[in-house]
Amino acid sequence: MTQREAHITVKDLTMAYGDFVIQKNLNFTIQHGDIFLVMGGSGCGKSTIMRALVGLKEPAKGRVLYDGMSFWEAEPEEQDRTMRRFGVMFQSGALWSSMTLAENVALSLEEYTDLTPGQIREVVSLKLALVGLSGFEEFYPSEISGGMQKRAGVARAMALDPDILFFDEPSAGLDPISSRRLDDLILELRDSLGTTMVVVTHELASIFAIGNNSVFLDPETRTMIASGDPKKLLAESRDPKVHKFLTRGEEGAREQ
Amino acid sequence: MEIESGQYEMSFSRPKEDTLLVRLAGNWRIGGRLPSAGEVQKQIESGPRIQRIVFNTEGLTDWGSGLLTFLIKVIHQCSRKKIRVEKAGLPKGAVKLIAIASAVPEEKGSQKKGTRGPFLSRIGESTIAFSRSVVEMLGFIGDATVAFIRLLKGKARFRRSDFILTIQQCGVQALPIVSLISLLIGLILAFVGAVQLMMFGAQIYVASLVGISMVRVMGAIMTGIIMAGRTGAAFAAQLGTMQVNEEIDALKTLGISPMEFLVLPRMLALVLMMPLLCLYADLMGILGGLIVGVGMLDLSAVEYFNQTRASVTLNHFWIGLFHSAVFGVLVALAGCLRGLQCGRSASAVGDAATSAVVTGIVSIIVATAIITIICNVLGI
Numbered sequence: 001m002t003q004r005e006a007h008i009t010v011k012d013l014t015m016a017y018g019d020f021v022i023q024k025n026l027n028f029t030i031q032h033g034d035i036f037l038v039m040g041g042s043g044c045g046k047s048t049i050m051r052a053l054v055g056l057k058e059p060a061k062g063r064v065l066y067d068g069m070s071f072w073e074a075e076p077e078e079q080d081r082t083m084r085r086f087g088v089m090f091q092s093g094a095l096w097s098s099m100t101l102a103e104n105v106a107l108s109l110e111e112y113t114d115l116t117p118g119q120i121r122e123v124v125s126l127k128l129a130l131v132g133l134s135g136f137e138e139f140y141p142s143e144i145s146g147g148m149q150k151r152a153g154v155a156r157a158m159a160l161d162p163d164i165l166f167f168d169e170p171s172a173g174l175d176p177i178s179s180r181r182l183d184d185l186i187l188e189l190r191d192s193l194g195t196t197m198v199v200v201t202h203e204l205a206s207i208f209a210i211g212n213n214s215v216f217l218d219p220e221t222r223t224m225i226a227s228g229d230p231k232k233l234l235a236e237s238r239d240p241k242v243h244k245f246l247t248r249g250e251e252g253a254r255e256q
Numbered sequence: 257m258e259i260e261s262g263q264y265e266m267s268f269s270r271p272k273e274d275t276l277l278v279r280l281a282g283n284w285r286i287g288g289r290l291p292s293a294g295e296v297q298k299q300i301e302s303g304p305r306i307q308r309i310v311f312n313t314e315g316l317t318d319w320g321s322g323l324l325t326f327l328i329k330v331i332h333q334c335s336r337k338k339i340r341v342e343k344a345g346l347p348k349g350a351v352k353l354i355a356i357a358s359a360v361p362e363e364k365g366s367q368k369k370g371t372r373g374p375f376l377s378r379i380g381e382s383t384i385a386f387s388r389s390v391v392e393m394l395g396f397i398g399d400a401t402v403a404f405i406r407l408l409k410g411k412a413r414f415r416r417s418d419f420i421l422t423i424q425q426c427g428v429q430a431l432p433i434v435s436l437i438s439l440l441i442g443l444i445l446a447f448v449g450a451v452q453l454m455m456f457g458a459q460i461y462v463a464s465l466v467g468i469s470m471v472r473v474m475g476a477i478m479t480g481i482i483m484a485g486r487t488g489a490a491f492a493a494q495l496g497t498m499q500v501n502e503e504i505d506a507l508k509t510l511g512i513s514p515m516e517f518l519v520l521p522r523m524l525a526l527v528l529m530m531p532l533l534c535l536y537a538d539l540m541g542i543l544g545g546l547i548v549g550v551g552m553l554d555l556s557a558v559e560y561f562n563q564t565r566a567s568v569t570l571n572h573f574w575i576g577l578f579h580s581a582v583f584g585v586l587v588a589l590a591g592c593l594r595g596l597q598c599g600r601s602a603s604a605v606g607d608a609a610t611s612a613v614v615t616g617i618v619s620i621i622v623a624t625a626i627i628t629i630i631c632n633v634l635g636i
């Protein structure tokens with residue numbers, strides 16, 4: 001395969017709520033087929049960055065390029081077209097509470113494909129089965145557990161086989177086995193469908209299991225302090241904060 | 257997304273007597289039309305008995321969920337017919353994803369049945385539901401009374417700031433709409449009355465008509481209906497949203513009674529504000545009558561005022577204020593009850609608000625009828 005352009009390029013990105021700067025001067029690139037992790041402590045702005053990437057919140061400064069196309073400078077139609085290639089799972093699930101799980105997953109299929117109702121039902125069953133929720137089609141979000149809502153959110157994000165999947169803390173609140181299964185699913189979707197994944201997470205086990213690229217956000221300096229393969233970061237990073245994070249706070253473990 | 261319509265290709269052949277070779281090629285993403293597993297079925301049924309199915313996917317250019325759903329269906333059909341499906345020819349990723357999808361068995365017990373019962377049993381069910389809702393309502397009124405008694409004893413707790421905020425929302429902020437509506441009601445009453453009374457040359461009695469009807473019932477009813485639509489719906493939506501977010505459960509776990517913490521301040525605020533609003537509405541209604549009287553009937557303002565003062569007694573005032581205090585309780589109860597009964601979805605919040613307004617208005621009218629009859633019997 002020929003060398004393709006980076007899938008997502010972030011240039012000098014600054015995110016702020018009003019005058020309150022959350023993160024500034026972010027630069028990173030995400031290649032096609034990357035599983036890209038956004039790491040950092042709670043409240044450092046991971047979800048905010050994700051909102052800029054998925055087109056929900058305009059950055060205060062900087063650019064986000066998709067295959068070379070600058071998203072926030074593009075025409076609204078172009079933005080819509082780009083956004084339709086995304087699948088997004090929100091931190092709180094954000095399932096539509098008055099629709100069943102099947103209807104939640106089916107909505108985008110009904111809007112954007114020519115599938116027959118029967119085929120939509122099959123695709124919906126497949127997506128729910130992939131996240132381990134077979135048989136819960138007719139349940140409402142309030143009738144399933146929090147972890148199941150998370151997984152249903154993942155199923156909804158995958159509905160259209162998007163080019164890029166954004167997951168905001170997918171494994172928070174999941175039992176270890178479901179969490180492991182979700183990691184397998186993420187790897188498999190990348191390997192077989194070539195989906196690019198952007199995953200906000202601080203689950204160490206899954207960080208090392210799935211990630212091949214990452215950015216580490218620091219709340220104090222309000223910018224990124226490391227990026228790259230998390231396994232390499234663990235082995236090579238000299239930054240004590242990064243190291244502390246990746247070893248669950250075992251300070252000085254690397255000092256000889 | 258430019259989802260290209262799937263230009264899938266599928267062809268069949270039989271390399272051996274008992275083997276079906278399915279050749280899949282082209283684009284198998286969802287988006288366009290997808291092939292149906294029925295075609296495989298047809299192939300199996302035509303010709304001698306098939307023992308196994310093999311796949312050739314060399315020509316496959318692109319695939320996604322379209323291929324997966326197709327394969328799952330084929331595998332399902334074949335397992336029922338005891339036909340072996342050789343997965344060797346399939347893309348590795350597809351095989352793995354199918355394995356992930358079947359890793360967690362389907363929850364059989366959880367499958368819900370969406371069937372509707374026969375007509376008569378549905379009537380029965382809604383009757384039972386109705387009687388249950390009446391019991392719930394009575395229970396709610398009981399709880400509210402208990403909470404009120406605890407308040408009188410100084411044991412109930414709620415946040416004073418909540419109370420003040422609610423007073424502001426259902427008092428001052430309701431003034432513009434109450435002004436407009438009661439002024440217009442006064443005007444309308446005066447107009448309709450004037451047409452009849454002028455025939456007898458008794459225009460001056462327009463003042464009595466407007467004064468008594470506004471002060472005795474109309475002022476209270478109009479503010480009641482306005483507040484049911486404005487504040488009752490707001491209460492239901494607020495509490496309903498709290499119910500959806502499990503905020504009310506969070507209060508309960510802290511041992512704080514939602515009845516005291518949420519319902520009492522709202523009810524008190526409304527019971528305090530309704531009579532004041534009613535008084536204000538009375539005055540605006542009389543002003544409306546005055547406008548018609550002076551503008552159309554050639555009465556002087558002083559004449560109109562004197563006639564109003566002569567005919568409207570203090571008794572009328574008390575009855576009007578009593579009405580409005582009762583309506584305050586009813587509107588607050590309806591709003592809070594429907595809010596607390598709310599289900600856990602966005603549309604349930606909408607239903608709760610609608611139901612609060614309907615319950616509020618119906619109970620206002622019923623209460624008016626009862627109070628009027630009682631006043632009649634007592635001769636006041």
Ligand SMILES: Nc1ncnc2c1ncn2[C@@H]1O[C@H](COP(=O)(O)OP(=O)(O)O)[C@@H](O)[C@H]1O
Pocket residue numbers: 017022040041042043044045046047048049
């Ligand atoms: N709507 C908002 N308005 C103002 N500040 C916000 C808003 N949402 C989040 N924040 C602030 O932005 C910071 C980062 O939030 P968030 O991106 O949700 O963090 P994370 O996802 O990393 O835990 C927090 O300090 C939070 O207080």
Ligand SMILES: [Mg+2]
Pocket residue numbers: 046047048091168
């Ligand atoms: Mg977050």
